[in-house]
Amino acid sequence: MTDLIQLASQPAVWAALATLVVMEVVLGIDNLIFISILTNKLPADQQTRARRIGIGLALILRLGLLGTVAFIVHLTEPVFSVLGQAFSWRDLILIGGGLFLLWKATKEIHHTVDPEPEAERSTGGTIGFGAAIGQILLLDLVFSIDSIITAVGMTEHVPVMMVAVVVAVVVMLVAAEPLSAFIARNPTVVMLALGFLIMIGMTLIAEGFGAHVPKGYIYTAMAFSAGVEGLNMLARRRRRPAPGAARAPAGQARRV
Numbered sequence: 001m002t003d004l005i006q007l008a009s010q011p012a013v014w015a016a017l018a019t020l021v022v023m024e025v026v027l028g029i030d031n032l033i034f035i036s037i038l039t040n041k042l043p044a045d046q047q048t049r050a051r052r053i054g055i056g057l058a059l060i061l062r063l064g065l066l067g068t069v070a071f072i073v074h075l076t077e078p079v080f081s082v083l084g085q086a087f088s089w090r091d092l093i094l095i096g097g098g099l100f101l102l103w104k105a106t107k108e109i110h111h112t113v114d115p116e117p118e119a120e121r122s123t124g125g126t127i128g129f130g131a132a133i134g135q136i137l138l139l140d141l142v143f144s145i146d147s148i149i150t151a152v153g154m155t156e157h158v159p160v161m162m163v164a165v166v167v168a169v170v171v172m173l174v175a176a177e178p179l180s181a182f183i184a185r186n187p188t189v190v191m192l193a194l195g196f197l198i199m200i201g202m203t204l205i206a207e208g209f210g211a212h213v214p215k216g217y218i219y220t221a222m223a224f225s226a227g228v229e230g231l232n233m234l235a236r237r238r239r240r241p242a243p244g245a246a247r248a249p250a251g252q253a254r255r256v
Contacts, residue, residue, distance in 0.1 A: 024168030036180040054136035095208035097142030101201030
């Protein structure tokens with residue numbers, strides 16, 4: 001308890017906490033987009049529960065990994081080399097997660113462009129609850145390891161990391177329902193979000209092969225694309241006729 005009070009009295013610790021919270025929230029966007037898209041494929045009565053379970057698993061994984069910081073740090077040590085390129089367990093996890101994201105996003109894009117017959121879609125959902133949770137857990141693990149390794153590089157205080165993780169996951173929990181509803185109401189946003197997942201998957205693979213991609217570039221591109229899509233949505237809404245507006249008969253001449 002005394003150590004926590006001493007930490008709380010240091011301005012540098014508060015600065016590190018604020019930076020970590022922002023970083024964890026930003027990194028959590030990737031995870032949240034994937035959870036929202038995947039759970040929207042479930043029947044309506046299972047979607048909220050699946051989101052809460054998925055985000056809860058993300059919290060458990062992150063806190064559990066923080067309890068093994070010494071082990072997590074060793075994941076960055078090379079385990080073998082291929083043609084002069086060294087690979088660590090972290091690299092392999094990032095490459096595997098990136099490939100999974102590419103496969104999943106491509107599959108969802110194909111389903112969106114060439115959907116199943118109406119009779120099959122009317123059954124409600126195209127994925128089982130257990131399969132959805134399993135896929136969420138897999139991506140939770142990938143994003144959690146990347147998040148914790150980044151946090152370890154920013155501060156050495158585990159309590160600070162834990163507080164930042166809890167705050168970020170609470171933000172994810174609050175934002176999950178509005179984001180999922182927004183994606184469900186706007187089909188074009190689904191395609192944009194799937195494009196984000198492809199970009200994130202390629203970034204994970206590049207990082208796994210040792211090519212560092214600044215996160216600022218990635219999130220700036222995502223923000224710009226989201227801004228353009230927001231303008232398109234606003235333009236479509238402006239062009240849409242008012243609900244009570246009556247149309248003139250087709251054969252009626254317009255008077256000047």
